[in-house]
Structures are given as structure tokens and as C-alpha cells.
Amino acid sequence: MSLETHPAKLDLPPLNLGRHTIETPVILAPMAGITNRAYRRLCRENGGGLFVTEMVTSRALVERSPESLRIIEHDDDEPIRSVQLYGVDPVTVGAAVRLLVEEDRADHIDLNFGCPVPKVTRKGGGAALPWKKDLFKAIVETAVREASKGDVPLTVKMRKGIDADHLTFLDAGRIARDAGVAAVALHGRTANQFYSGHADWDAIAELREALPDVPVLGNGDIWSAEDAVAMVNRTGVDGVVIGRGCQGRPWLFADLQAAFEGSDERKTPALGEVAAAVYRHGELLVETFGGDEIVAMRDIRKHMAWYFKGYVVGSDIRTRLATVPTLEELGRILGELDPESPYPGQDAEGPRGRAGRPKRTALPDGWLDSQELTGVGAEMIKAAEVDVSGG
Ligand SMILES: Cc1cc2nc3c(=O)[nH]c(=O)nc-3n(C[C@H](O)[C@H](O)[C@H](O)COP(=O)(O)O)c2cc1C
Numbered sequence: 001m002s003l004e005t006h007p008a009k010l011d012l013p014p015l016n017l018g019r020h021t022i023e024t025p026v027i028l029a030p031m032a033g034i035t036n037r038a039y040r041r042l043c044r045e046n047g048g049g050l051f052v053t054e055m056v057t058s059r060a061l062v063e064r065s066p067e068s069l070r071i072i073e074h075d076d077d078e079p080i081r082s083v084q085l086y087g088v089d090p091v092t093v094g095a096a097v098r099l100l101v102e103e104d105r106a107d108h109i110d111l112n113f114g115c116p117v118p119k120v121t122r123k124g125g126g127a128a129l130p131w132k133k134d135l136f137k138a139i140v141e142t143a144v145r146e147a148s149k150g151d152v153p154l155t156v157k158m159r160k161g162i163d164a165d166h167l168t169f170l171d172a173g174r175i176a177r178d179a180g181v182a183a184v185a186l187h188g189r190t191a192n193q194f195y196s197g198h199a200d201w202d203a204i205a206e207l208r209e210a211l212p213d214v215p216v217l218g219n220g221d222i223w224s225a226e227d228a229v230a231m232v233n234r235t236g237v238d239g240v241v242i243g244r245g246c247q248g249r250p251w252l253f254a255d256l257q258a259a260f261e262g263s264d265e266r267k268t269p270a271l272g273e274v275a276a277a278v279y280r281h282g283e284l285l286v287e288t289f290g291g292d293e294i295v296a297m298r299d300i301r302k303h304m305a306w307y308f309k310g311y312v313v314g315s316d317i318r319t320r321l322a323t324v325p326t327l328e329e330l331g332r333i334l335g336e337l338d339p340e341s342p343y344p345g346q347d348a349e350g351p352r353g354r355a356g357r358p359k360r361t362a363l364p365d366g367w368l369d370s371q372e373l374t375g376v377g378a379e380m381i382k383a384a385e386v387d388v389s390g391g
Contacts, residue, residue, distance in 0.1 A: 018108075024049050026050070026240055026257070027240070028050070031247075032054045033302070036288055042281055044253070047258075051082060054084070055115075058085050080108055082107065083109050084111070090135075108155070110156070118362035128162060133172075137175045140181065153181075157187070159189055169207055184211060184214060185217035186217070187220050187241075188218070192361050193358050208238075217240065219243070225260075228242070248305070249307075268342075268345075274307055275337050278304070279327075282297070308321070311341065
């Protein structure tokens, strides 16, 4: 989005999610493998908003798998401990919400109905699930009921539908609203689209219009503060959810806060500042992973191309960063960069992260024949509660 076509300033009221007020109505999208405790801290230090965990599967959480307990950990100073749950059956989702509420492990819970990964949708989970309206309703109602016992607001995040002929967002939005959710977030793509093409902001506007009585949050293809402002202006949403645009750019939260407060100030970090952020990210990851430097360095490698997108960094250094074995070595390599090398402008902006191609969503046999959960065994739905990552 260009600065000419969209105003750079915005004055949007704070976002109210149940008992919480989020001054800057910006949400770091849940991203498996990305939005762990370390990365949320980096983003949070840059600007206001709500910062959601990676998704955790309800079953794994109820079974208290060590990985699921790691995912829901928050820093002591995270003001709103936000957790995203994935689940496919009301009983397990209800139990997971109860665990979070009774053990005081979350202040906000989001349910993921947007995952397009075949191993999930093939069993009727993720973005395939809202098609079965009765199942969707049962899950959301149960989750809201359990969450309300601790006055914890519950939100849902979804896609437009399975494909252009099987859209679910309007029905699902109404069902969620009637169930008492605190907000509905829409990623303007169908499951078939994966991350390809463009997010449909008109669908987001349509949902905003259809649900005048609950906050609607827009998601998809926000790469800059200007894009966030443009989405709000075009769709009327109450807040924006940003995923890939934050990858390698935690300082986007500073730009977003500035824009939403009506300032034109934007971060244009020189290479030295980027290097400092990467090193700090590495340190925080070591902490997040309980001192395990091997796991931490494995985690940070995927961020390198995003952090250095557009910057003058030689291919040899890029390769070494992408295979960095220790924190000490990370510091050494970053020290070889020219700290004065300036912000590259446009080359550092625009789309980043996952893109991919559209493909037909894998679904259980006969899934599209009915919007009620008939003929599909509950066992299969339970089997969809696999340990999945992302989407
Ligand atoms: C690496 C990656 C992991 C993701 N993991 C999740 C997830 O755990 N839960 C979820 O609801 N969405 C997940 N998503 C989807 C994002 O939350 C978001 O809806 C999507 O990326 C579109 O927003 P964007 O255009 O701002 O990236 C993931 C996306 C990416 C790229």
C-alpha cells in the first residue's frame, strides 16, 4: 500500500476484549514456531498491543505435555497472558479452557479455526471445522462457558471458508457472536488459498457490517503501519491482527503504535540495530528454552532471512547466520556486519514469510455434503486432535 493512497494517521479507540482494554488495537497473530515467549517480548518492548502464544492443542494441554506447557508460559510482566487453543471436540476444548482458567494460566483465550494444514483439515479440523455449524457452535459455546467462569474473554480466529464455494465466515461469525465471544478475527483467505494471493479485505468489511455488536478484527497482508491504517479505513474493523509482517521486524509494533496515535514516526533501523535485536532475540530464546542453546539457535535460524531482508549482508555471512550453532558464534558473526549500513527502504518492506500456492483443501470423505456433523464419526473428529503446528 502506498502512502499516497492511504492516510498515514489514524485515531482508533482502544480495543475492549471483555475486561481488558488494549490501548493500541493491534494483535500479534499466533504463529506456531514464531510467537514464543522470546519473540512476544521483543514485539511487546517495541509497542502496545496484544501478543498471542503459538497455538497449543487442547488434547496436549489437557494431557500436560511438556511442550504444551512450554507454549503457554508467559513472562511475569506480560500484562495480558493470551493463549491460542486448537481443538476439534467440545469436551477436550472445554477441559483445556477449564485448565487455563482454574489454574490462572491465561487472561485471554483465542480459538483457532483457521489452520489449512492437510493433516488437520483431512480430519475435519482447523479451517474445515466451521463448515459443520453444530460442531463449531458446540465448541465455541463450551469454551465461552468455561472461560466466563474466570471472567476470561474468549475470541475466535477463522478464515473465510474452505473455498470460494464453501464460505463459512458469516455464519461462523454470527454463531460465535451469539455464543458470547469477545471478538471475532477474520483472515481474509479461504483454506484453499493457504497463504497465496491477496487477503480479501472486502470480506472483512462484510463481516464487520454483519456483526455490529461485537468487535471484529481484520487479518491478512498487513506489511506496514500504513497497511494497518488502510485496513481500518477500508473495513471499519476494531483492530488488526498481524502475522508475517512482524517476522524479522518486531519494531513494526513501534510503527503501528505511532500510526494509531496519529504520528508519522517510523522505525528505519540501521544494520547495527537489527544485529542488536537478533542477538537479544537469541538470548531470550536461550532463556525461553530453559538454557538449551542448541534448541534456541535452531529456532532463531529461520528468522535470519526476515531480519536481514533488503540489507547489505554478504551471502557468506547469511549462510553462517542461517546455520549458527551457538550464541557466542551468533555474536561473533553479527559483529562482522557494518553497523552503520543504513535501512534499505523499500527492499526491506512488502511481503515476507510464507506464501505458497493455492491447493484443494484435504477433507474427510463427504465432508461438504452436509453442514451438520452427520455420518462422520466422533472418533474421526477426535483423531483430528493431532499434534499440529501452525496455520
Ligand atoms: C509460520 C506461521 C505459523 C502460523 N501459526 C498459526 C497458529 O498457530 N494459529 C493461527 O491461528 N494461525 C497461525 N498462522 C496464521 C497467522 O496467524 C495469520 O492468520 C496469517 O499469517 C495471515 O496473516 P498475515 O498476512 O498478517 O501473515 C500462522 C502463520 C504462519 C506464517
